[in-house]
Amino acid sequence: MDLAIGASGLDQRNRAGSAPVGLTVVPSTRVSSAAGTVDRLEWSADDGRTWTELPLTGSGAAAAASLTVPATAAYVSLRISARNDEGGALRRTVLRAIAGPAVPGDESAGGTTISNVKVNGGKGLSIGTSGEVQITATFTAGDPSGIARAGLYLWHGNFNAPDGIEFAATECVPVNPTTSTCTATVYLWDVRFSLASNALAGSWRAAAWATAKDGIGFTDRHGAGSVALKRATRLTANATPEPVKKGKTVTVTGAFTRADWSAGSFKPYASQPVTLAWSKINTSAWGTVKGFKSDSAGNLKTTATAGSDGSYRFSFASDSVSAVSNSPADYVDVQ
Incomplete structure (x- = not known):
């Protein structure tokens, strides 16, 4: 039958x-x-x-x-x-x-384990509007009988219905009879297609799995790691006048733009917090002068009092979907 x-x-x-x-x-x-x-x-x-x-x-x-x-x-x-x-x-x-409707939990059988999952070295990525992006993840897989296979992929949104999935090519190398170190590489050949929506910015989770050589042990961890894929930001800064007399006003202007993955171009990032910073000549340290916000068109404009020779720049500290950035420094000679 x-x-x-x-x-x-x-x-x-x-x-x-x-x-x-x-x-x-x-x-x-x-x-x-x-x-x-x-x-x-x-x-x-x-x-x-x-x-x-x-x-x-x-x-x-x-x-x-x-x-x-x-x-x-x-x-x-x-x-x-x-x-x-x-x-x-x-x-x-x-x-x-x-x-069913519920999100499945992690699963395992036998003594198979996955640990030390690290995506992009634990750092987020700033991604623009074109080009290739390579993301490397590493993890350790173990089982008393040894590891037969293992893999990893990145997902975004809800695990049951993700709006983004990127699979990795994974290679595992035994370090002893029970443990292997694995390297997984995700290739985004062109972000115009892989990340074609601004909704994909933010935290992506890494799912990792491994199977044992005995044919019994396995583990499947849906949230074994994470990585932030953020929209790149750009800042410009122009300090005037140059030179300037000590005690006079320095006006710093610029523009703040952010990668629009949906449109494939950089667009003004309006009403966002930005810091004006200053560094004294022949030093590498930067100090905060003041904080303010970009205007409705992403333009930047603020002032400072000239004290001594040094450089000005604008800085953005990042948010959950936008990457950190600093403008090129603009040097001002104070007389």
Whole structure:
């Protein structure tokens, strides 16, 4: 005997929502015209540890049932019992036949572990509007029997329905019989396509997995690490007059722009906090003069009192989706 199982009411990822899922079961007998009957259709939200029977309507080619998947279920398994009029019988179990509304948690079996996950050395990335970006992640995978395979990918948004996924090429090198160090590289060949929406700026999570050589152990960590992919910012600064007399006013103007990934160009970053900083000649230290905000067109303008020879620059400290930046320094001779 065999069974054909159908499901309706799922999204493109075979995930159930709040609406009932329609299930259909069609039994058949190979090389025979025997009539089949579906006796039971059961479902489980705990990978088959417990089962609940669903009421069936019809039989044979018309066996159907409706299931409202609990909001707490990450997966639903199905178990079907059927028979035919020639004495044949079949019970089939399909583990994780469909996905549920809940976000699945991390999973593991045996002694497989993943640790020390670090993406881009623990630093965020400032990304402009074109070109290639390479992101390297490292992690340690271990199991008493050794590591057979491992991998990593970056995702953004909701794990159940991410709006961005970037897979990595991963290579693991054993350092001893039980432990491997792994290097995963994500290639964004052109950010105009990989990051074509401003909504993709911010924190991306790293999911990492590994399987053991014994064929039993595995681990799958959905949030093993993270990295911030931020929209690049640019600042300009022009201090006048040059030279200036001591005690007189120095006016510093400039512009503040930010990468617009959706448009593929830099656009004014309006009403954002910016710092005017000053560095004395022949020193590398910068001190804050004052803070202010860019205007509605991203323009910058503020003043300072000339004290001694030195350089002025504008600085932006970053936010959750925009990268830190400093303008080129502009030197002013004070007389």
